[in-house]
Amino acid sequence: MACKNQNKPPLNSMPISATLPSSRRKSIGGHELSSHRRCSKLGADKMVGTGNVSGRMRLAFSIVNGEQELAPSSDPPSNAGSEYGANIEFTREDVETLLNEKMRYKSKYNYKERCETMLDYIRRLRLCIRWFQDVEGNYLFEQEKLLTALEFAEGRCAESELVLKNKEEELNLIIVELRKSLASLQDKLSKEELEKMAAIDSLSKEKEARTETEKSQASISEELGKVQGELQSANQRITSVNDMYKLLQEYNSSLQLYNTKLQTDLDMTHENLKRAEQEKVALVENLGNLRGQFKSLQEQYTSCKESADEALKQKDLLVSQVASLKGELQQVRDDRDRLTLQVQDLTAEVASYKEQSQKSNEFEEKYLLQNNEIRTLQYKLEAAESRLRESDMSVFETRTESEAQKQLAITLQSQLDDAEKKVVEGEQLRKKLHNTILELKGNIRVFCRVRPLLTDDGIGNDGKVLSYPNSLEALGRAIDLNQNGQKYSFSFDQVFAPEASQEDVFVEISQLVQSALDGYKVCIFAYGQTGSGKTYTMMGKPGQPEQKGLIPRTLEQIFQTREALKLQGWKYEMQVSMLEIYNETIRDLLSTNRDSFRDGTPNGKQYAIKHDLNGNTTVSDLTVVDVRSSREVSYLLDRAAHSRSVGKTQMNEQSSRSHFVFTLRISGVNESTEQQVQSVLNLIDLAGSERLSKSGSTGDRLKETQAINKSLSSLSDVIFALAKKEDFVPFRNSKLTYLLQVIMASEVVSSAKPCLGGDSKTLMFVNISPEASSSGESLCSLRFASRVNACEIGVPRRQANLRSPDYRFSLG
Numbered sequence: 128m129a130c131k132n133q134n135k136p137p138l139n140s141m142p143i144s145a146t147l148p149s150s151r152r153k154s155i156g157g158h159e160l161s162s163h164r165r166c167s168k169l170g171a172d173k174m175v176g177t178g179n180v181s182g183r184m185r186l187a188f189s190i191v192n193g194e195q196e197l198a199p200s201s202d203p204p205s206n207a208g209s210e211y212g213a214n215i216e217f218t219r220e221d222v223e224t225l226l227n228e229k230m231r232y233k234s235k236y237n238y239k240e241r242c243e244t245m246l247d248y249i250r251r252l253r254l255c256i257r258w259f260q261d262v263e264g265n266y267l268f269e270q271e272k273l274l275t276a277l278e279f280a281e282g283r284c285a286e287s288e289l290v291l292k293n294k295e296e297e298l299n300l301i302i303v304e305l306r307k308s309l310a311s312l313q314d315k316l317s318k319e320e321l322e323k324m325a326a327i328d329s330l331s332k333e334k335e336a337r338t339e340t341e342k343s344q345a346s347i348s349e350e351l352g353k354v355q356g357e358l359q360s361a362n363q364r365i366t367s368v369n370d371m372y373k374l375l376q377e378y379n380s381s382l383q384l385y386n387t388k389l390q391t392d393l394d395m396t397h398e399n400l401k402r403a404e405q406e407k408v409a410l411v412e413n414l415g416n417l418r419g420q421f422k423s424l425q426e427q428y429t430s431c432k433e434s435a436d437e438a439l440k441q442k443d444l445l446v447s448q449v450a451s452l453k454g455e456l457q458q459v460r461d462d463r464d465r466l467t468l469q470v471q472d473l474t475a476e477v478a479s480y481k482e483q484s485q486k487s488n489e490f491e492e493k494y495l496l497q498n499n500e501i502r503t504l505q506y507k508l509e510a511a512e513s514r515l516r517e518s519d520m521s522v523f524e525t526r527t528e529s530e531a532q533k534q535l536a537i538t539l540q541s542q543l544d545d546a547e548k549k550v551v552e553g554e555q556l557r558k559k560l561h562n563t564i565l566e567l568k569g570n571i572r573v574f575c576r577v578r579p580l581l582t583d584d585g586i587g588n589d590g591k592v593l594s595y596p597n598s599l600e601a602l603g604r605a606i607d608l609n610q611n612g613q614k615y616s617f618s619f620d621q622v623f624a625p626e627a628s629q630e631d632v633f634v635e636i637s638q639l640v641q642s643a644l645d646g647y648k649v650c651i652f653a654y655g656q657t658g659s660g661k662t663y664t665m666m667g668k669p670g671q672p673e674q675k676g677l678i679p680r681t682l683e684q685i686f687q688t689r690e691a692l693k694l695q696g697w698k699y700e701m702q703v704s705m706l707e708i709y710n711e712t713i714r715d716l717l718s719t720n721r722d723s724f725r726d727g728t729p730n731g732k733q734y735a736i737k738h739d740l741n742g743n744t745t746v747s748d749l750t751v752v753d754v755r756s757s758r759e760v761s762y763l764l765d766r767a768a769h770s771r772s773v774g775k776t777q778m779n780e781q782s783s784r785s786h787f788v789f790t791l792r793i794s795g796v797n798e799s800t801e802q803q804v805q806s807v808l809n810l811i812d813l814a815g816s817e818r819l820s821k822s823g824s825t826g827d828r829l830k831e832t833q834a835i836n837k838s839l840s841s842l843s844d845v846i847f848a849l850a851k852k853e854d855f856v857p858f859r860n861s862k863l864t865y866l867l868q869v870i871m872a873s874e875v876v877s878s879a880k881p882c883l884g885g886d887s888k889t890l891m892f893v894n895i896s897p898e899a900s901s902s903g904e905s906l907c908s909l910r911f912a913s914r915v916n917a918c919e920i921g922v923p924r925r926q927a928n929l930r931s932p933d934y935r936f937s938l939g
């Protein structure tokens with residue numbers, strides 16, 4: 128309780144009269160004074176130094192001590208409280224002073240004085256006690272108040288403890304949560320630490336990279352400097368190139384002049400070529416003659432050799448005869464000598480034996496006979512000797528003649544070799560000139576062929592619509608068409624009038640065919656109105672060998688040349704495929720499954736056209752046949768011809784209702800020179816264009832005609848786009864153009880490696896019907912052909928190399 132009192136407001140700040148009720152003051156017992164004193168002492172301790180109150184205290188103390196004010200008063204205090212009032216306050220010093228006060232007396236034996244002093248002292252003590260009791264009562268009241276406040280505070284404290292407990296629980300929960308989040312945060316932290324480490328790593332790497340980048344930047348800067356230097360020099364070069372460009376422009380104009388000159392030269396070369404060809408023919412003839420001469424000389428030489436051998440044999444015979452005759456002669460001589468001796472003996476005996484005269488006569492006769500015999504033998508010997516001399520002479524002559532013949536044969540052989548060399552050189556020159564001319568002309572060439580009037584064309588349809596200018600430069604190359612009194616002139620690489628035979632036409636394309644064996648991709652196609660002679664030109668007339676068309680002739684030439692080239696070490700492999708495009712559908716003409724094909728239902732094959740970057744076109748599922756002879760190909764052609772879609776129109780009894788594409792893939796290798804060639808020969812007979820009104824088509828025929836006209840119009844769109852060097856060429860508009868894409872695409876317009884653009888040669892036949900009623904169609908065909916003629920395609924490349932080829936069958 129004492130301690131609680133310490134927390135209370137200081138006693139000296141509380142006026143006793145205001146805080147201490149009188150009833151309370153009375154109930155305080157004297158025995159509690161010591162504790163009250165302690166409290167008072169403590170309260171007085173607290174009051175020490177409070178300046179405000181000290182004035183009042185001093186006043187109260189002086190009153191209690193009664194030194195000045197009380198001293199004069201003589202009234203003894205009856206009651207402490209009533210004597211000095213209730214508002215007397217004490218300080219600690221006052222109380223201590225009061226307690227320590229010593230009684231002083233003027234006279235030791237003045238008891239009255241001593242008693243008064245004592246009483247005064249007691250009165251003051253009482254006052255002090257009263258003050259103390261008041262203070263204590265105050266304290267108790269305050270204590271009670273404080274206890275109530277304490278209880279209240281304790282209640283509040285319990286409440287707040289409850290609240291705090293709740294809060295604590297909440298806080299515990301929060302702490303748990305926080306721990307959890309702390310754990311997760313620690314996880315996060317560790318992760319982030321790791322990330323931080325990684326980031327630090329990457330930072331260091333980045334720093335390194337940055338350093339490197341800085342280095343490279345420095346080097347780039349250096350390079351930049353260099354490049355700028357180079358740029359400057361390049362600028363200088365550009366300036367010089369510009370100068371050069373100007374010079375080149377000048378040079379170009381001079382080249383143009385030169386080109387004009389070259390054109391003239393080209394014409395001359397053309398003539399030279401013709402002359403060379405004539406010379407070649409003459410040489411070939413000469414060669415033939417020389418070969419004849421050589422043969423006859425060889426025969427002469429053999430007969431001379433035989434006669435020389437004969438003469439030698441005769442000579443040997445005669446020598447042996449002479450030897451035997453000489454032997455006989457010797458014997459005869461011996462006989463003669465012996466006979467002479469005998470005659471002598473006999474003559475001697477004649478004398479003695481006259482009777483033997485008869486015998487003697489006989490001997491004489493015999494002798495005469497033998498003499499005659501000897502003479503004849505001598506004649507014979509002489510004759511034999513002269514014959515021997517003669518035969519010696521003839522042997523010598525024959526030998527000389529034989530030597531001369533040998534010499535002649537040698538010179539003829541060398542002449543023959545020279546002639547053959549010249550022929551080879553002439554051939555090479557021809558090829559070169561041929562290719563040069565083709566390159567100069569562009570690789571699409573156009574031949575125009577007019578068919579003769581047929582009996583089916585009808586009477587009155589032979590009005591002169593077409594004419595052929597025969598000026599020197601136009602001869603064989605120009606054609607005029609007269610329509611409604613207007614003349615339209617066209618010129619092509621070659622114009623074949625109606626009388627031109629299949630052979631005449633083939634002669635003109637034979638060199639192109641040769642190109643296929645030389646490694647060029649070759650494409651020949653026939654375009655024209657229905658019934659104008661396309662199939663006749665390409666295939667010929669069935670069953671009439673002299674009228675066979677370009678395709679069989681081409682194959683014959685290819686296989687013949689293949690045989691001839693075998694001597695030079697070339698080996699060729701060939702593959703054939705044939706297809707038709709009918710109503711925008713591809714059909715395999717060599718397919719063995721022809722039944723499903725015929726009734727028009729798909730036979731499960733795709734026949735998808737694919738072009739690769741090497742300029743090869745393939746058709747999936749297409750039958751490909753290896754061929755070794757033209758006879759095999761003829762057989763396949765017959766098979767294909769039977770499978771082709773044909774029908775009768777008003778314009779043509781046997782009209783081809785589809786585009787026919789014959790493909791021969793050639794692959795050659797020369798083992799001695801290790802050269803290889805690959806080429807493709809495409810021979811195409813297009814379906815005929817026709818006007819619906821004129822053809823009178825209906826139903827299926829109408830559908831066919833529409834499909835044909837659509838694909839031909841797509842073909843012309845493609846060719847015109849190529850001629851104009853347009854960026855977009857509508858190859859995909861029809862199966863035909865898509866199939867021929869690589870054949871038609873020029874380097875200028877195609878990003879893929881084009882077949883024709885780079886290494887192919889194309890020839891288009893435009894077939895024309897001569898009858899007047901077809902003049903409109905003919906004009907269209909001729910116009911189209913001249914547009915094609917204007918098409919320029921890149922310089923052809925020969926597909927020859929020393930490496931092994933990526934061999935695949937393809938169209939282009």
Ligand SMILES: Nc1ncnc2c1ncn2[C@@H]1O[C@H](COP(=O)(O)OP(=O)(O)OP(=O)(O)O)[C@@H](O)[C@H]1O
Pocket residue numbers: 577578579581625655656657658659660661662663664668779781782783784813814815816894
């Ligand atoms: N140069 C020619 N000499 C003789 N007859 C010819 C000649 N050209 C074409 N013919 C004949 O003309 C007729 C029609 O020719 P062909 O069938 O070749 O025409 P086409 O252009 O192929 O027709 P389609 O486009 O309708 O198939 C045939 O009877 C053919 O024999």
